[in-house]
Amino acid sequence: MSIWEFANPVRFMRLSGRVLPWITGLAVLTLIPALVWGFFLTPDDYRQGATVKIIYVHVPTAFLAINIYFMMFVTSLIWLIRRHHVSALAAKAAAPIGAIMTLIALITGAVWGQPMWGTWWVWDPRLTSFLIMFIFYIGYIALWAAIDEADKAADLSAILCMIGSVFAVISRYAVNFWSQGLHQGTSAPLIRPGEETQVSAVFWQPLMLSIAGFFLLFLALLLLRTRTEIRNRRITALRAREA
């Protein structure tokens, strides 16, 4: 079976309807224990004190903020090349979730930065590129809302997404190649062979569970919202036929 078969809206609705309750259940069973573990059962850091507990919210949402944009980039590219409507609608459905994840990362970063750096905000490469990425998310959502013709809206927003992806890449790698600013580099890389984390297991384990929980939550919301977009497209078509 080819992956392109799921680009058929009927097949997508059938499959997503079947997996959505399972993914939602898994997301709840992963995210809640992860946050309870991180908040209630982990010790304070010897330097950062209790603020280290913000890591279980800040890192997963920042991770998703960048990767949701990357997912939108790929689905927009599929729309532009292969004209699969489900891919354009999936990008549209993902954008508000990505914007909220970016906003949470910005807020939690600011409240973490204040006691640690002595400032809520600094025009650091990562923070600035994150803010620009958030603006691109808002612009993308606004562009979809502003154009009535669905295919034209999908085309233009896909192009906007391509342009904004530069800032998603900068957000991800700014701390590595831009050796200035207050934001630290990646200290807890996802599991790569031969690479060691600089974070103690007592913090790292609930963090990985939290990332998995937030990812599953995103997946559940994405499926739910894409299904809604497909239904809305059908509603528009039926109303146009009636008129």
Added chain:
Amino acid sequence: MFPDLGKYAVPVLAAYASMIVLIAGTVWVSLRSAKKSKETLARLEENRKKK
């Protein structure tokens, strides 16, 4: 049971509270629009069948 957050109680609780509010809001809006579109589509499909 509740951890002693000491002088960092405000930033830690603010981070968790903002996350909970924003995530709960997103879930609520997504569920509400899903329900609305499902009902509208069902009504339109029914009208179409009657005709």
